[in-house]
Amino acid sequence: MTSTTMIILGASGDLTKRLLLPGIGSLIAGGDESDLRLVDGLKVVGSGRSDRADEWRETISGAFEQVGATGDAVDAILSSTRYVQADPTSEEDWGSLLGEVEGDLVVYFALPPAIVSKVAAVLADLDLPEHTVLAVEKPFGDDADSAVALNEALRKVVPEERIHRVDHFLGQRAALAMLATRFNNRLLESSWNADQIERVEIVYDEKLGLEGRAGYYDTAGALRDMLQSHLLQVLAVTTCEAPSDLDPEHLRNSLAAVLSVTHVWTGGKVFPNTDAPSRRGRYTAGEVDGKRLPDYVAEEGVDPANETETLAEIALEVDNARWGGVPFVLRSGKAIGDPANEIRVTYRPVRFRPEGQTGDGHAEVLRFGFKPPRIEFQFTSGGGEMPFQLEPVEVSGRLPKSAVTEYGEVIRGVLGDDPTLSIRGDVAVQCWNIVQPVLDAWKAGEVPLEDYAAGSSGPASWS
Template sequence: MDELRTLVILGAEGDLARRLLLPGMATCLAAGVPGRGLTVVGAGRQDHPDFPATVREAFESALDARGMGRPAVRETLDSARWATADATDPEDLARLLEHAEGPVGLYFALPPSVTVAACRALRELHGQDRLPADVVLVLEKPFGTDLDSARELNALLAGFVPEEQVFRVDHFLGQPGVLGFVGLRFANRILEPLWNRDHIERIEIVFDETLGLEGRAGFYDATGAARDMMQSHLLQVMALVMMDPPTRFDGVEIPANTAHVLRATRLWPARQEGSGGMPSVVRGRYTAGAVGGRELPNYADEEGVDPDRGTETFAQVVLEVDSWRWNGVPVVLRSGKAIGSPRQEITVVFRRPPHDYEQFPSAEPLPTDVLRVGFEDERIGLELNAGGPFDPRGMTRTALSAELPQPALTAYGSVLRWVLEGKRAFTVRGDGAEEGWRILAEIADAYASGRVPLLDYAAGSSGPV
């Protein structure tokens, strides 16, 4: 597939384009991908004559003067334009495509229901032989709203566009720590031989944040922590961390291997032990408190919140990947808002040595080795045991840590780089998206059963568990 010449952002008037997509595009262009300018077309139902200025402001938020001066950045800024169009109208879409230099990418910065309607309009154009054969579709999460709708959307897409021209993107897969984890595991001989149930006791993937609702009640109160953070983001990261080694790092092997992990994933069985006594599902909602010097009100009192919905701002689940490699290893996924001491990292806890070493002073039992990788700062830490019975200091604990240089691309910059270059290794395969909804349905069933109460936790605390 040739590099894209034009990127049309459907729904470009929204927050996603302004805050994330356009700044990410700026970092991508400044890094030399592509080496030439890209035509950016914003599209929406209402006129937006200031769109070129919006693009420039977003670029300036991400780049310094040197970056803004790069030829590809200048060319893109000069070519940015707005097109008033209804993404669900076949004729409007046809006009957009006719006036765009190909290959064209359509980025769906739209709600799921509008995305489905837009895809139906594109299918209609395909049936009239008016859809360019090389058009690329870039679909944001959430992909559908539940398992059935995800299956229907996959079937719809398969009817008019080849799978290799569909990018189901998740910007968490573009986080520096997640991308670095792949090299950490597969480019060294130290970790991969230990990457199984015989040597790993548990895995934790945590994304706690200090932010509260921040005026997003319209979206968040109808969504909640599990649907927002676990259905796609944390499950996709888990699948990448726990996948079998690919034979090739390409758009076939990695999406297939991550989909296989999700297919084997289920809630931690109550009959098993080993999750540290944690229940398989916990949910909570923050109450009034202080976080980082800011006073947050009770979530239920926030403007736009319907307290009767019982929306959770904290979710923690314990999962098991029931495969030959991972059976019996608890995987903890956790995300919470208004957390006082947030963690945003992948943690791998290794099993203790098989011998008790009772002669080691103050080491009963021996602490476990722990590997930590930060999502955004790409901080890598390894906690190990040292010393011993012949060391006058006795048994000691040591931590090796390093912070890798900050990447030139934001997470969305990485996503757009893959789209522009046609590289699908870190996209989500259709059945992988469906499996995310299946797992979420298990969590929702646990909520509905009455076994998982909505716990209160004060804003600024560590959460309900």
Template sequence: MAKGIGTLVIFGAGGDLAKRLLLPGLGQLVDSGRNDDFALLGVGQDTMSTSAWRSRVEKSVASSGATGARARALAAKSEYLTADVTNRDDLDMILSTCTGTPAFYFALPPRVTIAACKALARVDLPDGTVFGLEKPFGTDLASAAALNRQLVKIIPENRIHRVDHFLGKSTVLNLLGLRFANRILEPVWNSDNIDRVEIVFDEQLGLEGRAGYYDRAGALVDMIQSHLLLVMALVAMEPPSSIDAEDLRGAMAQALRATNVRGGDAAASSRRARYTAGTVKGRKLPSYIREPGVDAKNRTETLAEVTFTIDNWRWAGVPFTLRSGKALSTPRKEIVVTFKDVPHLPTGFTGKPGPAALRISL
């Protein structure tokens, strides 16, 4: 967390993202001793008592293994406000509750984030205020661009942090070391040696009460256009001169600019589906369209798969298949890099022949 921040405000604090990822991550941060000198304020539209909120924080923090005195103190001192973050008067109330310079983390659906930013533009924010925005950024290219224009009207770009929590996974971060901190892989990391790449995130979780967001997004927007495309960029990018934010972002963007749907035919290179009623790991799940809050008319998919090509010198002709699905019986979360067959297999080898594959867990 940035130095000098007095209060971390989580917009959408009652949601799934805060419970499963943000609060456990905060617990690990403060438990490590790297930063615990801030107050935590949760904000949401749901009515919640202070004791209920603190209990939620304590349980979420403990789920990450953070059980030290600092983590317990974070929960014990945290506060919760019921507020509409798109309402100027409510934002003034939130600011009056903050101690010191605030950092606002937007764990909100895209349409609410945009509305909240418009409201924040009419509020007198303290100097040094920081924004952290969770993906997805808008609902399409036009709305993402509009959101960025709105943000820089409020605070400077260097205090805006666009966050994809998936990239914080240790295995994802370790891709950089795997590729660039040794000589073993980089010489063969190209189309001369690699036949195909798969990036798969199949999970057993169903909707889990997230209809308000997920039914407007679906697997393609929720997982592929954000999380998995960025993982693909790390797998495919050219070596950066440093791993500073600007250099890393530039190398990833270069790979993404060369990315196209295979053959230019989206229908032929993709598939969509959604789960039906069944049992997953002993849990009975209804059909997706029977989940509370789902509108069947949206035709939202819970599984999406797209095959891309990266049309540059290194990767020309290599298919990159990205897939993610919910409520699947067999979880599978990995990157699979399949190498081409050797030119000649010496006579005498036994067993079933097959290509060599490097599997990296996600």
């Protein structure tokens, strides 16, 4: 057994309690022998500027209970865990943190990117264990230049292969199912191209409003929070060429290659009532599932002058032989009444339909759903009351449920020294390059910020 200590910086935050700790617990709850070996000898050390030592063990216990984790592995982690009040940018405070380290070291940054760079500068001058791994939460900078600077700071601490830039959407069942379904089914593999596919939409809307996140969200907005990171990674999984191996080198090379030829749409009109390749909106007061939400600008901590969008749509193109001419629409919004969250692939209509048929004949639509994880296929068939009457038919199935959460997939990679489902440094930079023209157009006022009532599907002019 090799001991590993995971120091969680920003341990008092919501991400640690809601996602990271349950992710560790899900590896235990899943019961897979390889996962249990990963957590065997794991010491979890929480750290933050505020003192949470009295409640830290209870926080871990509650997170583990949430995912059904029990047994000796849980007892061992609860017995060894510590909480250290510290300023992560202080070299002196790191003396106390490193004093808790046993064996290999994982430093998990649940911190804003500006703080990550400062902490990395401190770590570069410290005597760290020989095998140290860094795990960093998005956003990876706030533009391409800052992403480059962040990469350089991190690489002064450890080599690139031991930097895990976390995007838990790569651990989503839908994203993993997309890879498996694309590359293992002849029906899809042969039709997965611009000759057969007309449009692809990657949508992740939600009913929730701001939920007290103004400190981060009001300076980020929907585009930076969701499209620039999560949904671009899903686009890459949807469009990449088949790698020869699903290992860190080949899969990440494939994802990087397709993102390198992805840019803002330059073809014909994609959205109604505008020639622009992007749209943005912001919710006003309304009701979602019986809950009254105030105007976004009236939420505590919001600065109206930021003109922060809570709904964003952009159209992109993948400029290669497989995908040339197909618009890829990325969309994410808050306070949406009936939210969609799916990868929606719309096929082109058939070239010819025989006369004498009645009813509606629609092109096929294939959906990979995020919540709940599912696959749906809608196509045209017949055989109804009339002999040549066309009718839509839908075939659907739920994806297998895993005890391991998306963050469990993240932790599995971090503890297992496997960066396959993490973001490579050059990709982090390229994702900013892709969306920068949209950000520039919005900053210049070329795209209006339109209102929509909370509980609606978006601004009235969008439909």
